[in-house]
Ligand SMILES: Nc1ncnc2c1ncn2[C@@H]1O[C@H](COP(=O)(O)OP(=O)(O)O)[C@@H](O)[C@H]1O
């Protein structure tokens with residue numbers, strides 16, 4: 001399979017996500033302790049960090065599943081916390097969220113999984129239009145033949161692809177990926193990395209990719225941010241971040257390298 | 260008074276950890292129920308999903324309700340006969356059975372069977388959707404999971420359990436008739452006429468109302484436990500289990516309360 005590096009046009013004068021001084025705790029557990037982040041239009045940003053550092057918490061705060069204790073999250077020009085239910089829904093339609101374990105609806109087949117967000121949000125679509133949209137996104141993730149199978153019949157990598165397809169059907173402007181390669185073998189991981197880049201190009205998305213997989217961060221991220229103990233230690237290109245002399249970054253690199 | 264509803268404020272306990280959690284649980288359940296009433300009568304209604312869920316409720320419990328209802332009819336009649344005979348009052352048998360089954364046994368047995376069969380399956384299904392983030396997935400696709408999952412299921416149980424209760428009463432009386440018929444040659448129609456002779460409209464009405472309350476309880480408890488499942492697959496089993504225990508408990512309490520209220524109405 002052809003490997004291509006992100007060469008997408010990135011507009012550094014326009015930010016689609018602006019996070020300022022974000023704090024989040026659960027009871028006495030302080031998870032995020034002052035996060036600042038700008039995601040530029042058209043950019044893929046990879047956020048690296050060990051398990052349990054709060055990567056999922058961060059990404060869930062961006063889409064309003066969790067509320068910040070302090071600080072602001074602005075997405076596509078809207079401050080998430082201040083939105084009414086309807087406004088939040090409108091914003092969410094412009095964001096795709098790929099879950100760590102795909103979160104496919106296991107009572108529905110693949111066709112129904114993909115059609116569900118579409119038919120629930122856009123009234124009066126004809127059967128033909130829905131079929132077409134479903135086929136288009138299945139084509140994008142290369143799983144056209146699985147259309148009438150159940151999620152339980154698919155492999156982990158295929159489920160990830162369908163999860164991504166399900167978000168693409170609403171033509172999002174921003175994609176949020178929660179550990180897209182976790183639990184997958186290296187070859188499948190590599191295919192998912194390619195898919196993430198293809199989505200960026202084909203659908204013109206800006207993306208946040210949460211991962212603890214260095215290869216994934218390197219291949220998909222135009223920039224990489226290193227999350228440690230609730231804060232970003234360093235943000236920059238992959239090379240930039242890992243040329244650092246900081247022992248904590250070095251140890252993360254070594255740890256992953258051995259794995 | 261501040262209860263430890265939000266995790267952020269729970270560093271200091273008002274009473275103790277257990278007591279505070281108990282009150283916070285009650286508060287959560289209360290808010291969950293209020294949310295149901297706020298959303299039950301607003302658009303979109305998801306009629307198709309309500310119908311689907313109603314079928315699910317019916318399919319899951321129909322065979323067991325048929326069997327149990329019939330057996331209760333047969334056994335109850337068989338057991339009551341000797342004591343009525345000793346008063347020379349066997350002709351009262353159908354109306355005694357009628358009252359017992361339509362007013363008490365039918366709704367109660369149906370509710371208990373559905374707590375087990377339907378409550379546990381709602382708890383397990385929503386619980387597994389919760390822990391595998393399917394509920395979050397709905398929310399981020401701008402679909403209201405409460406409406407789509409909870410409201411439809413509670414409507415389904417509220418619609419189906421009264422129907423199943425009436426069906427259970429009918430099958431129970433059928434079982435009773437089989438027993439009666441083996442002893443004396445009563446026609447089926449006559450038996451039913453006798454059985455319903457002492458049952459008033461208020462009886463039937465309160466019996467149906469009671470079943471709607473049971474249906475609401477079973478639906479909302481299953482959904483609540485499922486929606487609040489935590490800690491992976493273990494949480495799913497726990498949600499299913501707790502849904503059964505709690506809904507059975509509440510059904511008994513409601514039975515007592517509703518019988519009391521119905522009696523007051525009768526006396527005034
Ligand atoms: N809803 C929640 N309630 C309580 N604690 C949570 C919740 N979500 C996450 N946490 C805790 O926050 C920490 C970070 O979790 P998470 O963001 O999932 O880590 P990861 O970086 O592996 O994605 C963990 O210790 C987790 O237990």
Ligand SMILES: [Mg+2]
Nearest residue numbers: 055056100179
């Ligand atoms: Mg995570």
